[in-house]
Amino acid sequence: MSFLNYLIGGISLGSVYAIIALGYTMVYGIAKMLNFAHGDVIMIGAFTVFIATTQAGIHPLAAILLAMVICTVMGILIERIAYRPLRGAASPLAVLITAIGVSYLLQNLALLWFGSNAKSFKSVVTIPPLRLAGGALIISGETIVTIIACIVIMIGLTTFINKTKPGQAMLAVSEDQGAARLMGINVNGIIALTFAIGSALAAIAGVLLCSSYPSLDPYTGSMPGIKAFVAAVFGGIGSIPGAMIGGILLGVIEIFGRAYISAQMADAIVFAVLIVVLLVRPTGLLGKKIQEKV
Numbered sequence: 001m002s003f004l005n006y007l008i009g010g011i012s013l014g015s016v017y018a019i020i021a022l023g024y025t026m027v028y029g030i031a032k033m034l035n036f037a038h039g040d041v042i043m044i045g046a047f048t049v050f051i052a053t054t055q056a057g058i059h060p061l062a063a064i065l066l067a068m069v070i071c072t073v074m075g076i077l078i079e080r081i082a083y084r085p086l087r088g089a090a091s092p093l094a095v096l097i098t099a100i101g102v103s104y105l106l107q108n109l110a111l112l113w114f115g116s117n118a119k120s121f122k123s124v125v126t127i128p129p130l131r132l133a134g135g136a137l138i139i140s141g142e143t144i145v146t147i148i149a150c151i152v153i154m155i156g157l158t159t160f161i162n163k164t165k166p167g168q169a170m171l172a173v174s175e176d177q178g179a180a181r182l183m184g185i186n187v188n189g190i191i192a193l194t195f196a197i198g199s200a201l202a203a204i205a206g207v208l209l210c211s212s213y214p215s216l217d218p219y220t221g222s223m224p225g226i227k228a229f230v231a232a233v234f235g236g237i238g239s240i241p242g243a244m245i246g247g248i249l250l251g252v253i254e255i256f257g258r259a260y261i262s263a264q265m266a267d268a269i270v271f272a273v274l275i276v277v278l279l280v281r282p283t284g285l286l287g288k289k290i291q292e293k294v
Contacts, residue, residue, distance in 0.1 A: 004137055006259045007252065012143040012212065014251020015150035019205040020228030021235070021243035022157060023198030029238035030174045031191045033092070036099040037078060038202055039225015040106035045071045045203030046210045046220060047114060050121055060124035067203040075199025076192050078102055084188065103222075110218035123211040142212045149208060153201060154244050161240070166193060174238070223267075227254075230274050236284030245285060 020042060027035045045067040052063035082102050086094045127141030161167035172180040173190045181187050202221075209224060210216050227250060235246025250270060257269035277285070 002259075006255050008137075008139055008143060010252030010255035011248055012140075012146045012251070013255060014231075014248035015146045016205050016209045016212070016247075017224065017228045017231045017250050018150050018244040018247025019153055019201050019208070020224060021232040021247045022153070022240060023201050024229050024232040025235075025237050025240060025243040026170075026194050026198050028232070029240075030170050030194045031083075031087075033083060033087070033095045034099060034229070035078075035083075035195070035198070036096070036225070036229075037082075037102040037106060038198065039221035039223075039228070040103050040110075041071050041074060041078075041199050041202040042206035042209065042221035042225060043110060043216075043218060044074060044106065044206075046121065046206035046216050047110065048203070049124065049207050050119060050210075050216055053122065053124070064124065064204070064207055067207065068200045071199040071203035072196045075195040075202075078199075079192050079195040084191075107218050107222070114218060116217065118215045118217040121210040121214040121216045123214060124207055125211050140212075142208070146208045146212065149204065150244065150247075153204070154240070157197075158240060166190070170194060227267075227270065230270065233284055234274055234277055236286035239284070239286040242284055242286035 020038065023038050023041075024035065027033060027038075048067035048070050049060070049063045052058040052066055053060055058066065082098050083095060086098055123142055125141045125145050127144055129141055130139040130144065131137070132139070161170055169180070169185045169190050170193070172183065172185055173187055177187050180190075205224075205228075206221065210220065228247065231246035231250040232243050233246070234250060235242030235244070237243075253273055254266050254270050258266040261269060
């Protein structure tokens with residue numbers, strides 16, 4: 001049963017990566033920019049729930065909603081203050097460097113507010129573990145909730161984009177911002193909405209991550225954020241189904257690499273697989289080739 005336990009653990013971890021990767025892939029697909037501060041928004045969301053539940057005595061569900069609101073506002077402010085003024089910059093490196101700067105700013109603010117010591121995060125999941133095959137296969141409540149949350153978010157986000165007017169506007173902006181503006185679409189508003197949705201998902205991902213791995217510090221979101229970006233590239237950045245597939249595959253590869261090859265080499269194995277995939281398919285598993293007119 002060890003194989004199944006590792007597989008389920010990999011799917012659970014990959015589901016968290018997939019939720020985080022959705023934020024990366026939406027922002028890149030619509031605004032054509034990489035928000036490397038996304039991983040730190042995860043950390044802020046987790047700290048919000050931690051403080052709300054342990055110090056303010058707020059119910060976990062209310063704390064999660066509060067974290068989503070705070071992260072949503074933060075995402076909108078980051079886009080408005082840090083990224084929007086640079087959207088027309090001659091070099092895309094300007095936005096990339098700014099994103100790294102915002103990431104370090106959030107980490108250092110968290111260090112000032114919360115300190116460098118890791119906090120013990122109490123899981124918000126109260127579902128009892130599921131025991132199968134006479135107890136040989138145990139699926140934790142955190143794993144069940146994480147996988148269900150990933151599926152629900154994926155379905156909801158796909159429905160939102162394909163069936164609603166704001167979603168259709170997002171598709172139009174992703175195709176051609178100039179043409180979308182001529183059609184009367186508020187491009188700035190749509191991009192802000194994209195950051196808001198991605199940041200709200202980051203809050204959920206932070207809570208699920210810390211519920212499964214109960215440790216929280218100002219650097220909690222750094223490595224999961226990088227791995228989620230890898231998952232988005234792996235699946236085809238800009239593709240929502242690609243983000244989910246890439247995230248789950250990445251989680252499974254990491255857990256199996258840690259279990260059967262080397263715990264110390266697990267991260268290296270993840271990045272090595274990414275390199276091999278991109279050598280074979282540069283656009284990722286579900287990415288589309290972009291033809292540029294000369």
